[in-house]
Amino acid sequence: xxxxxxxxxxxxxxxxxxTVSKALKGxxxxxxxxxxxxxxxxxxxNYSPNSFAVNLRTKESKTIGLIIPTVIxxxxxxxxxxxxxxxxxRDYMVILLQSNEKLELEKKQIDLLLNKRVxxxxxxxSNETGEFEHLKAILSHNTPLVLFDKIAKLVNCSKVTIxxxxxxxxxxxxxxxxxxxxxxxxxxxxxxxxxxxxxxGYKKALEDHNISYDSSLVFVCDNNMDxxxxxENAKKVVDTHPEIDAIFAVTDLVxxxxxxxxxxxxxAIPKQIAVxxxxxxxMSSVISPKLSTIDQPGFEIGRKSASILFDEITLxxxxxxxxxxxxELETSIIVRxxx
Amino acid sequence: xxxxxxxxxxxxxxxxxxTVSKALKGxxxxxxxxxxxxxxxxxxxNYSPNSFAVNLRTKESKTIGLIIPTVIxxxxxxxxxxxxxxxxxRDYMVILLQSNEKLELEKKQIDLLLNKRVxxxxxxxSNETGEFEHLKAILSHNTPLVLFDKIAKLVNCSKVTIxxxxxxxxxxxxxxxxxxxxxxxxxxxxxxxxxxxxxxGYKKALEDHNISYDSSLVFVCDNNMDxxxxxENAKKVVDTHPEIDAIFAVTDLVxxxxxxxxxxxxxAIPKQIAVxxxxxxxMSSVISPKLSTIDQPGFEIGRKSASILFDEITLxxxxxxxxxxxxELETSIIVRxxx
Numbered sequence: 001x002x003x004x005x006x007x008x009x010x011x012x013x014x015x016x017x018x019t020v021s022k023a024l025k026g027x028x029x030x031x032x033x034x035x036x037x038x039x040x041x042x043x044x045x046n047y048s049p050n051s052f053a054v055n056l057r058t059k060e061s062k063t064i065g066l067i068i069p070t071v072i073x074x075x076x077x078x079x080x081x082x083x084x085x086x087x088x089x090r091d092y093m094v095i096l097l098q099s100n101e102k103l104e105l106e107k108k109q110i111d112l113l114l115n116k117r118v119x120x121x122x123x124x125x126s127n128e129t130g131e132f133e134h135l136k137a138i139l140s141h142n143t144p145l146v147l148f149d150k151i152a153k154l155v156n157c158s159k160v161t162i163x164x165x166x167x168x169x170x171x172x173x174x175x176x177x178x179x180x181x182x183x184x185x186x187x188x189x190x191x192x193x194x195x196x197x198x199x200x201g202y203k204k205a206l207e208d209h210n211i212s213y214d215s216s217l218v219f220v221c222d223n224n225m226d227x228x229x230x231x232e233n234a235k236k237v238v239d240t241h242p243e244i245d246a247i248f249a250v251t252d253l254v255x256x257x258x259x260x261x262x263x264x265x266x267x268a269i270p271k272q273i274a275v276x277x278x279x280x281x282x283m284s285s286v287i288s289p290k291l292s293t294i295d296q297p298g299f300e301i302g303r304k305s306a307s308i309l310f311d312e313i314t315l316x317x318x319x320x321x322x323x324x325x326x327x328e329l330e331t332s333i334i335v336r337x338x339x
Numbered sequence: 340x341x342x343x344x345x346x347x348x349x350x351x352x353x354x355x356x357x358t359v360s361k362a363l364k365g366x367x368x369x370x371x372x373x374x375x376x377x378x379x380x381x382x383x384x385n386y387s388p389n390s391f392a393v394n395l396r397t398k399e400s401k402t403i404g405l406i407i408p409t410v411i412x413x414x415x416x417x418x419x420x421x422x423x424x425x426x427x428x429r430d431y432m433v434i435l436l437q438s439n440e441k442l443e444l445e446k447k448q449i450d451l452l453l454n455k456r457v458x459x460x461x462x463x464x465s466n467e468t469g470e471f472e473h474l475k476a477i478l479s480h481n482t483p484l485v486l487f488d489k490i491a492k493l494v495n496c497s498k499v500t501i502x503x504x505x506x507x508x509x510x511x512x513x514x515x516x517x518x519x520x521x522x523x524x525x526x527x528x529x530x531x532x533x534x535x536x537x538x539x540g541y542k543k544a545l546e547d548h549n550i551s552y553d554s555s556l557v558f559v560c561d562n563n564m565d566x567x568x569x570x571e572n573a574k575k576v577v578d579t580h581p582e583i584d585a586i587f588a589v590t591d592l593v594x595x596x597x598x599x600x601x602x603x604x605x606x607a608i609p610k611q612i613a614v615x616x617x618x619x620x621x622m623s624s625v626i627s628p629k630l631s632t633i634d635q636p637g638f639e640i641g642r643k644s645a646s647i648l649f650d651e652i653t654l655x656x657x658x659x660x661x662x663x664x665x666x667e668l669e670t671s672i673i674v675r676x677x678x
Contacts, residue, residue, distance in 0.1 A: 063434070063455075071423065072416045081410050084437045088444075093451060095402070096435040098423045105427075112432060116402075227625075256625050263627070286566070286595050288602070288627035 009041050032319060060317070064309060065113035067097045067106060067123040069150065070224065073253070074281040075298045076124070079148070082302020083122060090310055092119075101224060103128035110134050120144035120309040125152060127189045127224075144312035144322070148305040150192045158312065158324045160305040164194045167294045167331040168201025169208075171276050172248055174333055176209045180246035180274055184217040186233045186258070188225050188250040195225075198250055198278065217241060221254050230257020238267065245273060246339070252277035252284045255291055259338065263288075274339040289337035297329050304329065348380050371658065399656070402432045403648060404452035406462040408440045408489065409563065412592070413620040414637045415463070418487070421641020422461060429649055431458075440563060442467035449473050459483040459648040464491060466528050466563075483651035483661070487644040489531045497651065497663045499644040503533045506633045506670040507540025508547075510615050511587055513672055515548045519585035519613055523556040525572045525597070527564050527589040534564075537589055537617065556580060560593050569596020577606065584612060585678070591616035591623045594630055598677065602627075613678040628676035636668050643668065 006024075010017045015034065023030045023038035030038075066083055068076045080096065087094045095118065099106040106126050113121055114137070121138055125147065135155045138145045148160040175183055185202045188195025199218070206213050219237060221229035230249055234257065237244060249255035255277030262269055269275055269289050277284055277293035284291035304327055315322045345363075349356045354373065362369045362377035369377075405422055407415045419435065426433045434457065438445040445465050452460055453476070460477055464486065474494045477484045487499040514522055524541045527534025538557070545552050558576060560568035569588055573596065576583060588594035594616030601608055608614055608628050616623055616632035623630035643666055654661045 071420050072413075074411075074413075077411045077416050080435070081437065084410065084435065088437075091451065093434045093436070093455065095432045096419070096423065097432070098420065098427075112430065116432065227621075260625055282566075283622035283625065286599055286622065287625055 065121045078298025079302035082299040083306040086306035099126040101126045107134040124149040164197035165201040168198040172205035182244040183246040227257040230254035234258040234261035252281040292339040417637025418641035421638040422645040425645035438465045464489040503536035504540040507537040511544035521583040522585040566596040569593035573597040573600035591620040631678040
């Protein structure tokens with residue numbers, strides 16, 4: 001490249017043009033000190049042929065990646081909004097990808113983001129994600145990573161969650177205190193940590209209140225924890241266990257499927273069967289009967305995850321050490337008409 | 340840049356290293372033919388120091404921008420999902436931005452996207468957008484642009500919409516045929532074309548069925564066409580015009596606010612007042628009573644807008660002429676319990 005600025009930088013710093021060029025491209029065989037000097041001087045000299053070249057120089061893309069299992073879920077829409085708000089403040093842009101709950105797609109999307117050289121990545125894992133090499137690849141690539149909601153405990157990075165076990169424990173304890181004794185649980189699929197934790201919270205609440213755990217009252221929602229899952233499982237549980245008096249569902253969407261089925265067959269809520277959800281989606285406050293649920297602060301989860309990621313990006317840029325954080329945001333019980 | 344590959348390319352093509360370098364950076368004083376020859380040969384020689392350099396060479400970012408007024412709305416979540424699906428097929432990435440219905444933010448976000456050199460931009464305009472210079476800037480920048488849902492008729496680009504006027508006309512005509520005569524309309528704010536068109540469809544349906552238009556039965560939803568808008572306007576219309584027998588709301592979210600208020604004050608739906616929505620959001624099928632509405636195909640709108648944009652990006656790359664398209668997707672009436 002016949003570039004007078006490169007020559008000027010080389011001359012002023014007393015290094016070769018090749019070193020300048022390598023420094024601007026972030027090659028690892030140039031020391032961080034030299035890189036910084038070159039980039040600073042390049043800035044002073046207004047060396048900016050175009051934005052891609054800026055990327056080459058500063059190694060910053062001012063872009064982060066956000067991988068979400070299902071965009072359409074109200075909870076994740078709230079997360080996205082929180083992330084966008086934090087990014088907006090910093091003039092950062094967000095590349096949004098949807099894994100569709102598929103591990104293969106999640107892997108591919110991480111590759112794309114790393115090739116794109118995003119400054120950091122936020123992920124809520126797919127339901128299929130039971131191996132973590134692709135996540136560790138992000139870290140060995142020295143790209144900041146924050147996991148949220150559906151996390152992997154074994155991956156060494158910052159995490160933002162709620163205490164799913166405690167929240168579920170609180171919900172089921174509340175039901176027991178209200179006098180419900182035969183409580184079914186419509187759980188999420190087997191891999192996601194939050195499904196496991198909500199199930200464990202349900203189980204522990206029963207044990208702590210001397211109600212014996214009955215595995216035949218637990219039904220798995222493996223159709224994306226969807227409305228249909230709630231509807232179908234409600235049918236099953238009413239057929240096989242007419243004696244149940246409450247259902248604790250893994251998400252509001254599942255609970256709304258339950259309510260729809262019970263309404264259709266004329267089972268009174270909460271008189272005959274109480275229904276408890278999880279997430280506090282908007283619609284849970286407008287259906288009939290209004291759904292009791294756990295308030296899961298999606299917007300706050302998005303904001304907090306993004307803000308930790310941006311902090312880590314800044315620390316990395318300044319060559320400062322990063323201490324990973326595990327944040328648990330508070331949840332609360334919202335009691336409405338369904339219990 | 341002391342790069343042997345650049346020398347090799349220059350030698351093989353019989354041009355200067357400076358020209359090779361300029362061609363790879365896409366400078367306009369190098370002919371398209373030369374650029375193509377240089378890029379092709381660079382590919383053959385596997386000249387790819389990093390992805391930013393690839394951008395420099397091909398001038399493609401493999402990224403598009405998507406500006407949405409409100410991510411949290413179920414309709415836009417569907418649109419996003421449609422866009423992501425089309426992008427995924429082509430290994431493209433989507434930068435998502437939320438204008439929050441603010442013109443200033445929309446302008447800034449377009450600047451960011453243009454600086455980022457995205458290959459194309461998709462926008463649904465904010466409710467404040469009544470001037471269009473920032474949109475024309477995209478076109479004069481020679482970046483493909485597709486507007487969808489909330490469009491500007493005066494901007495010369497491809498557009499994907501539904502026929503809002505016809506859909507509203509169909510909804511109100513249906514109400515009239517069912518015997519409703521005093522039909523109020525809770526309209527959207529004044530700027531968005533789709534609010535205007537839905538209002539015009541309402542008015543025309545009345546006229547064509549010899550019902551005189553009464554402006555005091557039209558209420559504006561200026562709080563983002565939100566749930567609260569429906570709730571508050573329902574209160575107003577019931578207080579000031581107890582004689583009305585139906586309400587046609589600009590969105591399902593507004594209609595759900597209406598249903599909540601009418602349920603609270605014990606007005607029977609549809610016996611005393613029928614309610615008609617617009618969009619067919621998921622929750623409209625699970626609230627009580629279930630809402631009659633217009634099915635607005637968000638997912639298809641997203642897919643179609645993205646697919647037109649990608650076609651235009653390809654045409655541009657091949658220096659082929661682009662013919663702008665205006666696509667109107669079909670809507671249908673969904674009759675449920677509320678009418």
